[in-house]
Structure formats: C-alpha cells, structure tokens
Amino acid sequence: MSDAPAYGFDTLQIHAGAKPDPATGARQTPIYQTTGYVFRDADHAAALFNLQEVGFIYSRLTNPTVAVLQERLATLEGGVGAVCCSSGHAAQIMALFPLMAPGCNVIASTRLYGGTVTQFSQTIKRFGWSAKFVDTDDLAAVAAAIDENTRAVFCESIANPGGYVTDVRAIADLADAAGVPLIVDNTTATPYLCNPIAQGATLVVHSTTKYLTGNGTVTGGAVIDSGKFDWSASDKFPSLSAPEPAYHGLKFHETFGGLAFTFHGIAIGLRDLGMTMNPQAAHYTLMGVETLSLRMQRHCENAITVASWLEQDDRVDYVTYAGLESSPYYERAQKCFPKGTSGLFTFAVKGGYDACIKLVDSLEIFSHVANLGDTRSLIIHSASTTHRQLSPEQQEAAGAGANVVRISIGLEDSADLIRDLDQALTKACG
Numbered sequence: 001m002s003d004a005p006a007y008g009f010d011t012l013q014i015h016a017g018a019k020p021d022p023a024t025g026a027r028q029t030p031i032y033q034t035t036g037y038v039f040r041d042a043d044h045a046a047a048l049f050n051l052q053e054v055g056f057i058y059s060r061l062t063n064p065t066v067a068v069l070q071e072r073l074a075t076l077e078g079g080v081g082a083v084c085c086s087s088g089h090a091a092q093i094m095a096l097f098p099l100m101a102p103g104c105n106v107i108a109s110t111r112l113y114g115g116t117v118t119q120f121s122q123t124i125k126r127f128g129w130s131a132k133f134v135d136t137d138d139l140a141a142v143a144a145a146i147d148e149n150t151r152a153v154f155c156e157s158i159a160n161p162g163g164y165v166t167d168v169r170a171i172a173d174l175a176d177a178a179g180v181p182l183i184v185d186n187t188t189a190t191p192y193l194c195n196p197i198a199q200g201a202t203l204v205v206h207s208t209t210k211y212l213t214g215n216g217t218v219t220g221g222a223v224i225d226s227g228k229f230d231w232s233a234s235d236k237f238p239s240l241s242a243p244e245p246a247y248h249g250l251k252f253h254e255t256f257g258g259l260a261f262t263f264h265g266i267a268i269g270l271r272d273l274g275m276t277m278n279p280q281a282a283h284y285t286l287m288g289v290e291t292l293s294l295r296m297q298r299h300c301e302n303a304i305t306v307a308s309w310l311e312q313d314d315r316v317d318y319v320t321y322a323g324l325e326s327s328p329y330y331e332r333a334q335k336c337f338p339k340g341t342s343g344l345f346t347f348a349v350k351g352g353y354d355a356c357i358k359l360v361d362s363l364e365i366f367s368h369v370a371n372l373g374d375t376r377s378l379i380i381h382s383a384s385t386t387h388r389q390l391s392p393e394q395q396e397a398a399g400a401g402a403n404v405v406r407i408s409i410g411l412e413d414s415a416d417l418i419r420d421l422d423q424a425l426t427k428a429c430g
C-alpha cells in the first residue's frame, strides 16, 4: 500500500498501514502484546535513542499494533503522521503541548463537547495556559480574539452534542492569516464525513472511543498532523523549531520537516506525558475502522429518519440536527458535509427537565449512557450529566439546556427506534 492515496476510502479503511505479519504471515494485524523490543546490538540501541533510526524501543513510545492504527488514521485524514493516545482528552493535551507555554492561549469555539469546555476553561490553567471561547460563526470575533500569545484555534467539525456544523475552511483561513495552527476535533464527523486537513486544518484530533471504534469497547484518541504548518516561520513554536535540550540540541522541524509534530509527539509527548494507547485498544479500534464508511452511512440514514419523525411530534419542542431542512445550518451542512451530518443530535422535550429524566428512564432500546458513536442507540440528558459542571449559560451555549436530551443514533432498525421513542415520550409527557 505504498502508493496508498490512490485508493478509495473503503479500501484504505481496511488496508492502510497494514501488511501481512513478516514473521508469521498473519493476515490480520497481530496484537503485539509486549512492552520491550530486543536491540540488534548496542549501536542499534544508541541510534534509536538518538532518533537517528526509527524503530521500536518501549511501548510507552511506540508499538507495532498502535503504529498500524496511526498510519491508517493519518491516511484516512490525509495527514503525514499520527500519534495515538489513551483517550480523546489525552489527544487534546498532546495536540496543545508542543504549541503552548505558560501565558499562551488557545481560541476555542463556544460549541464544544462539555468535557472539552471543562478541560479548556479549568484544567489547562494549571499549566499556565488559557482558552478564549468565541462563537465561530462570528468570523470577525474569532479574528479579533487572536492575539500575540495565541498559539492555536480549536473547533469541532460537527459539534457534540449536535446540530452545529463548522465552516472549517473559513476558520482555517483566519488561523492561517494569523500564523497559528487550526486544530479540528473530527470525532463526531469522522474522516468519512469530513477531512479537515483538506479544508486547511493543521491538526486533527479524535476521540477514537466513539465512531472510529464504533461499538463502545475501548477509550482512545489520536492527533493527526497535516505536515503543512511552517513551525519555523516565527519564534512562536520553540518546542518544534528551537534546539531541544533533551535530545542534544536537535531541532525537530529542521530535522524531521513535515513529520516534526509527529516525531515530537512520540519522542517528547508520549515519552514524558505517558498518555499511551495500549495495543489491545489499537486492535479494537482497527476492527472498527475497517467498517467505518458502512456504519457512518447507516448512522446518517437512521438519524435523518428519526430526527424527521421527532420534529413532527407535538411532544417535542424542536430538534437540532443539521441534516434537517429546518436547521439554520442546513445549507452549510449540504455544502461542507455532503455525505451526511453523523448520528448525533439533540431535541427539546416540552415537559422540560422532569420529562427529560422520565424519558431517559422509560426507553427500552436506547441506553442512558455517557458515550456516543456506538452501534447501539444511546441517549443522555446532558444538563444533569456530561454538561453538569458547566454554568447554565455555558450549557445553553453548548446546546445542552435543561429541556434538551442528546441522542446518538445506532445501527438498529429505525422503525424500532421510533416506536421506542414514541412509547417513552408518552410516559414522559403523560
């Protein structure tokens, strides 16, 4: 698969990065359940530790099973390299870590996964970093928020908990003009529905926990690098452009060019932060990625069917799904996400907070679960769970008000999902 980009998505999701195991001929990628790797001799070991030769040293840094997933995700996203890590949240820290320093800020969309809002508004402060939250529909406000200490812009392509889609190209152009990288969380869209790099993003982050794995088995994350950002164009990114004391003064950008971010992510990020993906998790995610396009097609199909039914039901106030013609983001979705807008959306129940609680407790097929992108349909009342740590204003801004539930439409028969919602709404709204 050396000329891999010539192949179509369905072929790449199965083959990219993988070849029959050289030792045994095993056709499926083996789970290399090992922490260490025998060096050929002392010179080989020295070359590996000096980053003069690429190879396996220790599974906190690299592992052959994880490496296959890294190459597959890099290929599907149109990047040059990827670093897998232990969760989506780990991936976000791994993406910011080489860019930020005390006093630096990231410009973040107001429409983000609740856990990310908490990570960005609270936890990163302990590193001396900060986030400025801006409505990404207001391009002038995004441009105005970028200052001399800004080191990245961060948004989600299709936002969790749903209903909002970002014009990635427009945000990428702003970041580009300011000389800072755009990081796009592509978890909800997946590379099947959106390629942020093709629209100008520098880095893509994923929670592989969700659609990429696809059946709720393992947590994981990934950072994919476009390889296109010039880290040496300014003195803003010394981790990548200046001499690295922990590697005898090696300059990552000068030495590794387009792979600088990926090498830094492994040689410094995973080495020192240790947010490593284990080979079992990589195996489960590789299994999921093999069927990604088929699943995403069905997730999108089922979501539009269920969302359309909910929208005409008079116990429902409104449905926010960018695939519905009633959505203010319908036109943008048609333009930027022509293959569909994923299986995630929210709806408001007329009975408010109490009716939402009764609804989630009355469903039989849908499970009340803080996860998404599963083969199974899932529901959650965000205001009392995932978005609980946010203020009411932040909940509203994130589309997770008290009367709103989020559903992740699975791969079941859509008629069964509708029947289940119908009976539960009857109980919830009396």
Ligand SMILES: *Cc1c(COP(=O)(O)O)cnc(C)c1O
Pocket: 087, 088, 089, 090, 113, 115, 116, 156, 160, 185, 187, 188, 206, 207, 208, 209, 210, 219, 220, 221, 372
């Ligand atoms: C779940 C999620 C995350 C966090 O990923 P974890 O694997 O749970 O750490 C980040 N962004 C989005 C959009 C998510 O849905």
